[in-house]
Amino acid sequence: MRLEGTMTQARPLRADAVRNRKKILDAAHLLITRHGPEVPMDAIAEAAGVAVGTLYRHYPTKTDLVGAVLSRHVERMTLAVEEAADRVRAGEHAMTELTALVSRVIEAAAQDHAVKAAAQGVGASYAPENDTRAAAALTELITAGQADGDLHSDVTVADFYLLLATAPLDQPREVRDRWLTLILPGFTAAAR
Amino acid sequence: MRLEGTMTQARPLRADAVRNRKKILDAAHLLITRHGPEVPMDAIAEAAGVAVGTLYRHYPTKTDLVGAVLSRHVERMTLAVEEAADRVRAGEHAMTELTALVSRVIEAAAQDHAVKAAAQGVGASYAPENDTRAAAALTELITAGQADGDLHSDVTVADFYLLLATAPLDQPREVRDRWLTLILPGFTAAAR
Amino acid sequence: MRLEGTMTQARPLRADAVRNRKKILDAAHLLITRHGPEVPMDAIAEAAGVAVGTLYRHYPTKTDLVGAVLSRHVERMTLAVEEAADRVRAGEHAMTELTALVSRVIEAAAQDHAVKAAAQGVGASYAPENDTRAAAALTELITAGQADGDLHSDVTVADFYLLLATAPLDQPREVRDRWLTLILPGFTAAAR
Amino acid sequence: MRLEGTMTQARPLRADAVRNRKKILDAAHLLITRHGPEVPMDAIAEAAGVAVGTLYRHYPTKTDLVGAVLSRHVERMTLAVEEAADRVRAGEHAMTELTALVSRVIEAAAQDHAVKAAAQGVGASYAPENDTRAAAALTELITAGQADGDLHSDVTVADFYLLLATAPLDQPREVRDRWLTLILPGFTAAAR
DNA sequence: TATGAATGAGTATTCATTCAT
DNA sequence: GATGAATGAATACTCATTCAT
Numbered sequence: 001m002r003l004e005g006t007m008t009q010a011r012p013l014r015a016d017a018v019r020n021r022k023k024i025l026d027a028a029h030l031l032i033t034r035h036g037p038e039v040p041m042d043a044i045a046e047a048a049g050v051a052v053g054t055l056y057r058h059y060p061t062k063t064d065l066v067g068a069v070l071s072r073h074v075e076r077m078t079l080a081v082e083e084a085a086d087r088v089r090a091g092e093h094a095m096t097e098l099t100a101l102v103s104r105v106i107e108a109a110a111q112d113h114a115v116k117a118a119a120q121g122v123g124a125s126y127a128p129e130n131d132t133r134a135a136a137a138l139t140e141l142i143t144a145g146q147a148d149g150d151l152h153s154d155v156t157v158a159d160f161y162l163l164l165a166t167a168p169l170d171q172p173r174e175v176r177d178r179w180l181t182l183i184l185p186g187f188t189a190a191a192r
Numbered sequence: 193m194r195l196e197g198t199m200t201q202a203r204p205l206r207a208d209a210v211r212n213r214k215k216i217l218d219a220a221h222l223l224i225t226r227h228g229p230e231v232p233m234d235a236i237a238e239a240a241g242v243a244v245g246t247l248y249r250h251y252p253t254k255t256d257l258v259g260a261v262l263s264r265h266v267e268r269m270t271l272a273v274e275e276a277a278d279r280v281r282a283g284e285h286a287m288t289e290l291t292a293l294v295s296r297v298i299e300a301a302a303q304d305h306a307v308k309a310a311a312q313g314v315g316a317s318y319a320p321e322n323d324t325r326a327a328a329a330l331t332e333l334i335t336a337g338q339a340d341g342d343l344h345s346d347v348t349v350a351d352f353y354l355l356l357a358t359a360p361l362d363q364p365r366e367v368r369d370r371w372l373t374l375i376l377p378g379f380t381a382a383a384r
Numbered sequence: 385m386r387l388e389g390t391m392t393q394a395r396p397l398r399a400d401a402v403r404n405r406k407k408i409l410d411a412a413h414l415l416i417t418r419h420g421p422e423v424p425m426d427a428i429a430e431a432a433g434v435a436v437g438t439l440y441r442h443y444p445t446k447t448d449l450v451g452a453v454l455s456r457h458v459e460r461m462t463l464a465v466e467e468a469a470d471r472v473r474a475g476e477h478a479m480t481e482l483t484a485l486v487s488r489v490i491e492a493a494a495q496d497h498a499v500k501a502a503a504q505g506v507g508a509s510y511a512p513e514n515d516t517r518a519a520a521a522l523t524e525l526i527t528a529g530q531a532d533g534d535l536h537s538d539v540t541v542a543d544f545y546l547l548l549a550t551a552p553l554d555q556p557r558e559v560r561d562r563w564l565t566l567i568l569p570g571f572t573a574a575a576r
Numbered sequence: 577m578r579l580e581g582t583m584t585q586a587r588p589l590r591a592d593a594v595r596n597r598k599k600i601l602d603a604a605h606l607l608i609t610r611h612g613p614e615v616p617m618d619a620i621a622e623a624a625g626v627a628v629g630t631l632y633r634h635y636p637t638k639t640d641l642v643g644a645v646l647s648r649h650v651e652r653m654t655l656a657v658e659e660a661a662d663r664v665r666a667g668e669h670a671m672t673e674l675t676a677l678v679s680r681v682i683e684a685a686a687q688d689h690a691v692k693a694a695a696q697g698v699g700a701s702y703a704p705e706n707d708t709r710a711a712a713a714l715t716e717l718i719t720a721g722q723a724d725g726d727l728h729s730d731v732t733v734a735d736f737y738l739l740l741a742t743a744p745l746d747q748p749r750e751v752r753d754r755w756l757t758l759i760l761p762g763f764t765a766a767a768r
Numbered sequence: 769t770a771t772g773a774a775t776g777a778g779t780a781t782t783c784a785t786t787c788a789t
Numbered sequence: 790g791a792t793g794a795a796t797g798a799a800t801a802c803t804c805a806t807t808c809a810t
Binding site: 060 | 787
Binding site for chain 3: 735738739741742743744747751754755757758759760761762763764766767768
């Protein structure tokens with residue numbers, strides 16, 4: 001289990017170092033999303049407008065960099081889940097939110113697909129603390145859905161992770177939609 | 193310097209060549225399954241106990257070799273589907289056969305997982321005629337299942353391919369089973 | 385100094401062996417002329433309709449084969465020189481014949497250029513006995529030309545070889561012609 | 577995975593990089609001259625005392641390296657021509673300078689012969705701007721020689737290029753001299 | 769003798785990572 | 790802290806030549 005670079009950095013970074021760090025992460029995100037995790041480190045460095053050395057100072061390993069990129073992605077997902085949880089707490093229908101959430105997350109991931117491949121391909125592990133937050137919010141949604149009698153009672157957070165992990169992200173839109181049509185019944189109370 | 197050779201390799205291979213070919217395919221299968229399609233050709237050659245040249249004589253390209261490994265896999269699946277279709281024709285319950293088939297194929301693929309990745313990763317194309325055979329048998333099963341009123345009327349061969357393509361092959365057994373629990377309802381007439 | 389394969393072959397070849405030998409040489413000639421001496425031995429064997437083993441039985445080394453191809457070329461040149469000498473002996477004007485000969489040989493070589501490259505590139509040495517015959521005929525022509533007072537008195541066989549060796553065979557026709565315009569004066573008695 | 581980089585390498589090289597670049601070019605020059613353009617890149621790297629990676633950083637392709645070696649050669653020739661033109665402008669006899677120039681360039685090239693073969697063999701293109709400079713200076717010389725009535729009036733820059741291109745560079749000194757004796761008359765006004 | 773399968777050293781090139789400037 | 794030059798192991802593929810069938 002590896003923590004993200006930022007965590008290990010005790011003292012605050014110099015202003016330009018922060019800037020560089022962001023430029024690097026942006027470039028990595030862009031290139032990895034576009035070309036997959038095989039992009040050479042040199043290419044990322046060039047796109048970021050820094051030298052490779054700088055890149056390595058911030059992320060001592062390609063795996064680290066890919067991991068950082070992935071973390072960002074996870075962070076975005078986490079926010080989406082938390083927002084959905086907020087809305088449910090504010091009175092929205094849980095199952096509706098869950099369905100929309102899944103759909104939205106999958107669509108987002110489909111654009112960013114290479115990022116996920118990155119994680120598995122290079123073996124990068126992403127920041128676990130985000131997962132915890134996401135898991136908490138998701139649990140809330142699930143509980144609410146079950147309380148409504150919509151969601152099947154044995155559904156867990158892991159099931160949703162599985163849902164995301166297996167979504168056909170690299171397929172065209174209509175395939176992804178068909179996919180949701182096929183998979184969502186399994187999550188409802190009525191269908192099983 | 194590449195000059196065109198004869199396309200057709202009509203004459204039967206020599207006994208020892210056949211032996212080597214099999215050794216190569218076995219080694220490739222093993223290594224690709226275990227380490228993914230990135231395994232060096234040299235490693236495969238060594239594992240097969242032949243020199244690289246021999247390997248290249250049998251499979252002029254890495255893509256060819258990976259494709260051959262994949263074809264094997266597909267062939268096995270095809271047989272499974274055809275057997276199921278035979279049983280249904282012989283009176284067995286279609287939905288039961290379909291469910292068992294999916295389960296069996298997924299289990300088989302799980303062992304062989306990297307092989308699939310190989311196909312996409314290297315762009316190897318697997319023998320399409322197998323697909324045709326498999327598709328025919330599968331169509332038969334689907335039609336039967338729909339006639340029984342078990343299978344949802346809009347289910348197609350493509351849906352089953354999607355099912356296979358997205359199965360969490362690299363997850364442990366219980367995850368795969370859970371997965372089937374979640375996905376199969378979407379295929380039934382009752383659940384939707 | 386290596387002798388051609390034929391020379392080392394004490395007993396007469398079997399009929400089919402002779403046939404194979406010719407097929408090989410023809411194929412080698414064609415491919416080497418067309419693609420240069422880098423053509424793989426396998427390609428030559430295939431074009432000849434024999435297996436590589438057969439090819440190697442006749443020409444134990446690529447160098448040998450290339451040398452044999454070259455010999456053929458030299459043989460043709462030799463014939464041309466001898467014919468010119470014959471004509472001069474029959475009363476033709478020596479200088480005219482020499483000029484025409486040079487022109488003709490260069491044109492022939494231009495088509496067959498790769499063959500010459502072959503000789504140098506692979507280090508093949510061509511059958512020297514042909515040279516002897518060619519040299520004799522050429523000497524005759526030279527002597528006649530000098531007797532006529534046309535050819536410069538210090539011109540030797542080596543000069544003509546130099547002429548051929550340096551002709552711009554890979555250049556287009558007009559360049560080769562210009563070349564002759566430039567080089568021939570040096571051979572005449574008048575110009576020096 | 578190739579991503580596009582910046583074309584312009586504006587900033588000056590670091591001192592040690594310059595040193596390496598020179599070592600590489602020297603080694604390449606030596607080895608290519610000695611063994612022809614087939615010398616392995618590894619061999620050149622070793623001879624230069626650097627790792628292959630370094631070699632490829634400076635010359636991304638073998639063709640580039642060979643081209644660079646050739647450019648050097650051309651550059652040297654260009655200088656020689658320009659110097660001769662300078663001398664003629666300063667009052668020297670044009671034909672004498674031309675003759676000496678040709679002789680000198682050929683002698684220089686003879687040492688370097690393989691380099692030329694390299695260019696053609698690998699398809700390397702040498703810096704064309706050098707040619708332009710050389711052509712200008714050569715034109716000047718030719719014009720002067722024709723004005724003196726020494727050089728044949730139809731002689732062009734191309735003729736001199738042809739002269740160089742066909743010189744028997746790989747032959748011993750006396751052959752090259754003999755060659756000049758034979759070819760130069762063709763360039764004079766008197767001989768044709 | 770012919771066949772063609774097997775050998776294996778050799779080739780250009782890439783890329784994560786280190787380290788002198 | 791940043792730079793970018795250097796490293797060198799790794800990879801797919803070729804081809805002259807040998808040798809079992």
